[in-house]
Amino acid sequence: MSADAGPAMTEPNAPFPYEGPEALRQPLVAALTRVVDPEVAMSIVDVGLIYGVTVTAEKLHVRLTMTSAACPVADLIIDEVETELDRVAPPELLIEVELVWEPPWSADRMSERARRFMQW
Template identity: 65%
Template sequence: MSAAPCSPAAFPYEGPEELRQPINEALSRVVDPEVAMNIVDVGLVYGVAVHDTAVHVRMTMTSAACPVIDLIVEDAEHELDKVIPSQLKIRTELVWEPPWTPARMSANAKRFMGW
């Protein structure tokens, strides 16, 4: 499992530069238990936008039938809660378009999978 933070380009980010790395690291601590890798390396995070009142995270799953959707979303919100200012609310949006494909995986994840 890759626990190292991914590059800033792993997912689109909009917001204060000082929150980019803590948010990236927080999401990199969230593991998809079905593949034993973090959700950033798997490519499940589609984007993060920080606005005046909220952190909006767009993410997907490898399948709409994923049995651990609630666990992954809860873990992501828990990890983000540790690093974002308390006045910001966390808004997690599950999206299915574009559909996830293995092409979204990081080079580390592909190596881990033997690809």
């Protein structure tokens, strides 16, 4: 049986879907975890705002959402995501952060740690 040299897919307990080189998975998760949603004082990963990360030879694409369309800090969070990703991504990759609304965010997306913190 030959080993698949293709991009890694999401692990069962991963915080969000990931497709790309395995060597970048942990640095990218760590970078996104450093971004805090100031409205709830928690990592955007724990809040469940990251819908997925895809890395190709040319681009690092992140799909994320906000807890509501009226989120007053969306631009701040997107800027911080770009800054943190720029610190760990190879310089040749174009960083693209896409704000999406489908599917709508729900509290079900939060990590167990976030649920305990919020006492849910």
